[in-house]
Amino acid sequence: MAPIDLREHNPDDGIDIRPGTNKAAIIKLLYRETNLAYTPSEIRDALDLPRGTISTTLSRLHDDGLIGKTSDGLYHGFDHRDDVRRFARSLVQLDEMFTRYPNSGLGPDDVEQTGTGAKTEITRDTEAEHDTSGSEPAPADWVTGTDTDTDSGTADEDQ
Structure with a gap:
């Protein structure tokens, strides 16, 4: 690989690494704290990756x-x-999201595509779907308690 000409290099170019890959896992580990450095065996043990995979992937990330x-x-x-x-940081946020919502029906392929281009359509939870206008619910609608369910569907206990 040839050196990069900094006159033509744009650090804002998108990073072509898919979430859920070995490359993404290594990036996430090494950028957690950039003042720390790891041996290949420490990275392999931390990520539970095969020996051949780790050396090849590290070489590619370094070459890039x-x-x-x-x-x-x-x-x-x-x-x-x-x-x-x-x-x-976005990889860490994705991990947190998938941990919090494990049955979302989304996978790493959906992360890079949103809207009509997504491979998996996100379905809305009909129980939580009160207003389909797209506006934010009123603060009173943010919190629901078990005592708010009445025959009329209102929470007016004071009347």
């Missing part, structure tokens, strides 16, 4: 300029790559 490597073979994230740091 997404991670750094010290002269003694330690891999790390870059302080100056805010674009990769933002990408890593």
